[in-house]
Amino acid sequence: MLWPRSRLWHRFSRNPLSVVGFAIMSVIVLAALLAPWVTPYPLHAGAVVDISNSGKPPSLAHPFGTDTVGRDILTRTVFAYRLSLLLGIVVLSLATPVGVIVGLLAGYFAGWRETVFMRITDVFLSIPPLVLALAILGFLRPNMINAMIAVSAMWWPWYARLTYNVTRQVATEGYVAAAEVVGASAFHILFREILPNCAAPIVTKMTLDLGFVILLGSSLSFLGLGVQPPTPDLGSMVAEGARYLPDLWWLAVFPGLAILCAVLGFNLMGDGVRDLLDVER
Amino acid sequence: MIKYLLRRLAASIVVLIGVSVLIFLIARVIPGDPARIALGPMASEEQVAQLRAALFLDRPLIAQYVEFARNLLRGDLGVSLYTNRTVTTDLRQFLPATAELVAAASLLMVVIGIPLGVLAGHFRDRWPDHAARLAALLGIVAPSFVWAIILVLVFSYWLDLTPVIGRLSDSIVRPPVTTGFVTVDSLIAGDWAAFKDASWHLVLPAVALSLSGAGQAARLTRANLGETYGRDYIDLARAYGFAGRTIAWKYALRPAMIPTLTILGLDFAAKLGNAFLVEAVFAWPGMARYGVNAILNKDLNAIVGTVLVIGFGFVVINLVIDLFVAYLDPRIRYRAAV
Numbered sequence: 001m002l003w004p005r006s007r008l009w010h011r012f013s014r015n016p017l018s019v020v021g022f023a024i025m026s027v028i029v030l031a032a033l034l035a036p037w038v039t040p041y042p043l044h045a046g047a048v049v050d051i052s053n054s055g056k057p058p059s060l061a062h063p064f065g066t067d068t069v070g071r072d073i074l075t076r077t078v079f080a081y082r083l084s085l086l087l088g089i090v091v092l093s094l095a096t097p098v099g100v101i102v103g104l105l106a107g108y109f110a111g112w113r114e115t116v117f118m119r120i121t122d123v124f125l126s127i128p129p130l131v132l133a134l135a136i137l138g139f140l141r142p143n144m145i146n147a148m149i150a151v152s153a154m155w156w157p158w159y160a161r162l163t164y165n166v167t168r169q170v171a172t173e174g175y176v177a178a179a180e181v182v183g184a185s186a187f188h189i190l191f192r193e194i195l196p197n198c199a200a201p202i203v204t205k206m207t208l209d210l211g212f213v214i215l216l217g218s219s220l221s222f223l224g225l226g227v228q229p230p231t232p233d234l235g236s237m238v239a240e241g242a243r244y245l246p247d248l249w250w251l252a253v254f255p256g257l258a259i260l261c262a263v264l265g266f267n268l269m270g271d272g273v274r275d276l277l278d279v280e281r
Numbered sequence: 282m283i284k285y286l287l288r289r290l291a292a293s294i295v296v297l298i299g300v301s302v303l304i305f306l307i308a309r310v311i312p313g314d315p316a317r318i319a320l321g322p323m324a325s326e327e328q329v330a331q332l333r334a335a336l337f338l339d340r341p342l343i344a345q346y347v348e349f350a351r352n353l354l355r356g357d358l359g360v361s362l363y364t365n366r367t368v369t370t371d372l373r374q375f376l377p378a379t380a381e382l383v384a385a386a387s388l389l390m391v392v393i394g395i396p397l398g399v400l401a402g403h404f405r406d407r408w409p410d411h412a413a414r415l416a417a418l419l420g421i422v423a424p425s426f427v428w429a430i431i432l433v434l435v436f437s438y439w440l441d442l443t444p445v446i447g448r449l450s451d452s453i454v455r456p457p458v459t460t461g462f463v464t465v466d467s468l469i470a471g472d473w474a475a476f477k478d479a480s481w482h483l484v485l486p487a488v489a490l491s492l493s494g495a496g497q498a499a500r501l502t503r504a505n506l507g508e509t510y511g512r513d514y515i516d517l518a519r520a521y522g523f524a525g526r527t528i529a530w531k532y533a534l535r536p537a538m539i540p541t542l543t544i545l546g547l548d549f550a551a552k553l554g555n556a557f558l559v560e561a562v563f564a565w566p567g568m569a570r571y572g573v574n575a576i577l578n579k580d581l582n583a584i585v586g587t588v589l590v591i592g593f594g595f596v597v598i599n600l601v602i603d604l605f606v607a608y609l610d611p612r613i614r615y616r617a618a619v
Binding site for chain 2: 119120122123124126127128129130131132134135136137138139142211215218219222223224225238239241242245246249252253256257259260263264267268
């Protein structure tokens with residue numbers, strides 16, 4: 001575990017930026033988990049109206065200001081992080097296994113399986129991620145669950161590609177040949193001999209991707225195709241706030257910066273994990 | 282070179298067919314009944330059946346795809362259920378604005394990203410390097426719509442330098458359409474006022490769209506420069522006493538450029554997607570509004586057409602860039618030829 005004073009922490013903290021990333025990520029995750037207790041106005045996460053406080057600029061009482069119906073933007077931003085993190089975790093836990101299995105099969109079995117799986121992967125990779133997610137959402141009802149499905153559907157090919165490349169290298173190693181000679185099953189070779197070697201790059205990519213999934217999810221809801229109001233979501237808060245530029249600039253800017261911070265945190269953290277696990281770029 | 286070209290062309294065609302199959306499957310399998318969705322819950326069974334027949338939805342999937350592909354080859358993408366015009370007409374109207382935006386952003390990505398990477402690589406581990414890396418990182422981690430909003434707030438509203446929305450001011454007469462790019466068209470017409478106005482409208486959306494790619498290009502250029510700086514021939518150039526600037530721009534940058542060019546092609550996909558977000562902020566009259574409207578209205582043919590055009594554009598651009606890279610780097614075409 002990454003724990004101050006441990007040896008892993010020592011390696012991880014050689015790069016101060018990784019520590020900054022770890023700190024940002026910890027603050028975001030803790031704030032999101034404890035949102036009902038740490039936010040100043042937990043009720044504002046719902047459809048509350050407080051007209052006397054509407055459109056107030058940032059102040060001590062409302063550090064990020066209030067929106068057009070008087071809700072505290074800081075509170076809504078912290079609650080929105082909950083959904084963003086949930087999206088990231090669900091998408092990666094759906095997309096990673098699919099991509100990894102496709103990559104393992106394509107990388108280990110040469111021949112038609114390799115051709116078919118990798119061509120399909122190429123096709124997915126040749127449509128812009130956001131556009132593919134939009135196309136899928138085009139035929140589904142725009143909501144959180146479907147946004148998760150759409151993002152997962154476009155995310156697995158990157159893991160297929162990554163696992164495929166590592167598998168192709170590992171498959172020529174002596175211990176794989178040895179396992180084949182003693183008659184180990186394909187299942188054993190794929191998951192016990194090859195997969196552990198893929199773990200480091202996959203874990204690194206997952207840390208980095210958590211930020212980018214959040215970015216993509218917020219892009220979908222920015223276009224009105226993700227979470228629907230009144231549930232707070234960073235992307236739809238920016239879209240809503242953009243209508244009140246420039247007067248109520250804080251409506252769009254703070255949720256926007258919140259997206260930036262989350263992606264930045266996971267990115268720096270991911271670089272640290274990469275150094276820690278000694279993964280080549 | 283010919284052999285490499287043919288091989289690369291063949292691979293692209295396979296991917297293009299794959300893209301058309303994928304989009305076809307998304308459009309026909311996910312929605313359940315596209316005709317019912319297009320017509321809405323109020324339509325009668327008869328109307329739905331009519332539309333199903335018109336869209337060939339009552340035939341087996343393979344037959345539907347053959348029909349779809351045959352129309353596609355003729356450039357027929359069907360009629361948009363929402364605008365009631367052919368999708369090709371619609372796309373012809375909206376595509377040039379998006380293309381202009383993406384082209385300008387790609388240009389800016391090179392103009393911003395590569396010098397930033399050279400700066401960082403040249404002053405490795407000193408403060409210009411740290412500053413450049415931070416700038417690159419900020420470009421990558423913020424979504425383009427957040428950059429768009431910050432830019433429009435600062436430069437258009439607070440500093441009052443640039444226009445807020447659109448491609449051209451109302452007071453300016455649009456130059457005759459030749460390329461569909463307003464900036465290029467106004468140059469061809471020799472209309473300086475229009476060119477200046479169009480450029481001012483273009484600059485903020487293009488910058489917002491270019492930042493994430495510029496950040497990646499800077500990172501990659503820096504990494505590759507680090508690699509080439511370790512090579513013997515750079516030491517040799519140093520030993521000859523060449524100026525640091527000559528070494529950086531003339532000897533180290535050229536080999537470091539090749540991966541950056543490839544990234545330019547791959548990032549093109551991200552730009553086409555992000556163009557949707559940037560266009561929404563600047564009310565840019567491109568494919569974004571058309572595409573998003575199509576999605577919200579369940580406009581089957583329009584969605585398929587938009588995604589197809591983007592997918593095809595991406596494959597073709599990458600083919601062109603790969604060929605250009607092979608032309609620059611003889612090792613690639615020789616390796617492919619053996």
